[in-house]
Amino acid sequence: ALAIAATGMNAQQTNLEVIANNIANINTTGYKRARAEFSDLLYQVDRTQGVPNRSNTSLVPEGVSIGLGVKTTAVRNVHTQGELASTCNSFDLALT
Secondary structure, X not given: OHHHHHHHHHHHHHHXXXXXXXXXXXXXXXXXXXXXXXXXXXXXXXXXXXXEOOOOOOEOOEEEEXXXXXEEXXXXXXXXXXXXXXXXXXXXXXXX
């Protein structure tokens, strides 16, 4: 259980690092912000003894899914149009 919780803490640490990097570069010209993406790890299905079947006395198993954590799948740059700024230089240009 602690190892599963640790995967969540590691993923949140990565998310905080990406956000901190975005904030640190907020005034950097041409910087594209990043976004962390996560995915669930596989689920472990435990079969437990269930309730008796109505037609006979056999037991119907009921599945219990236990998640095995989360992992960071990617840190992607968000390519959106930034804000245009005037530089008062006749040789500067901006592309949209």
